Amino acid sequence: MVTYEQNAGAGQIAYQYNRTYNQTRIKSVIHKNGSTTTTNTTTNNPSDGLATNDAQAKEWIAQRESSGSYTAQNGQYYGRYQLNLSYLNGDLSPANQEITANRYVQNRYGSWTAAQQFWQVNGWY
Template sequence: MKSLKTILLGATLTAGLAIFFGASNASADTLYTIKSGDTLSTISQQFKGDNSLINSIAQKNNVSDINMIYVGEQLTIPTDGQAVATTTTTTSQATTTAPAAAAQTTTQTAASTYTGTSSSAKEWIAQRESSGSYTATNGRYIGRYQLDSSYLNGDYSAANQERVADNYVAQRYGSWEAAQSFWMANGWY
C-alpha cells in the first residue's frame, strides 16, 4: 500500500511540475486573417496597443516587405503568452467592448483598445481608416475617415471632413461608439 501511495504521489508531483514548467515556456501565438484596410501597424495596434510587433510579425511570417500584405492571407501573431482577448457586453441599444484579462487562445482573436468615449472611438476609426491623415486616398474614398468623395462635394478640407463624418456616423450608427463596434465586427464602417 505504501508503494502505491509513493507511486501516485510521485506521478502527481511530476505531472504538476511538468504543467508548471511547461506553461512558462508556452507560446500562445494567434492566427490572424488579414482584412481589407489592415497593415502590420494596425495589426500590431490590435494585439499590443503599439507598433512593437511589426518586425516580429514580419519575421515570424517571412514577410519581406512590411508594406505589402494581402487580404485573406493568414499571419501568425507572436503574442508570447500575452494574447489579448475581448469581452462583449450587449445592451438594448449598443454593443460595447472592454479589454479582458490576458488569455491564451488557439483560434483567431479579435482585439481592440476601446475606452468608451466618442472622441476615442472617432480617433480609433480614423487611425484604422487612414492612420489619421486628412490627405489619404483610396480610390474614391478620401481623407481621415475614408469618406466617399460624393459625400464631401469637392471640399476636402479637414473641417468639412470632420463635419461630414460626424453627420454620416450620427445618421447611420447613432454614435461613434456604435460605428466602432460595427467596424470591429466587419472591418469597415
C-alpha cells in the same frame, strides 16, 4: 489673448483688445517678432463636443482608416475617415471632413461608439 488693430500705413497701434478665444476653434495665429512673421495653422479638434468614449472611438476609426491623415486616398474614398468623395461635395478640407464624418456616423450609427463596434465586426464602417 491680446489683439491689436494697426494703422497699416503708419504702422501704429490703433486699438488694443483683450479677448478670450476657444483654442480649438482658432484657425491661424500670426505673431510678429521684429521683421519676422510666422503663421501657425490648426484644424478643428476632431473630438470637439464629443463624450470621451465617442472621441476615443472616432480617433480609433481614423487611425485604422487613414492613420489619421486628412489627405489619404483609396480610390473613391478620401481623408481621415475614408469617406466617399461624393459625400464631401468637392470640399476636401479637414473642417468639412470632420463635419461630414460626424453627420454620416450620426445618421448611420447614432454614435461613434456604435460605428466602432460595427467596424470591429465588419472591418469597415
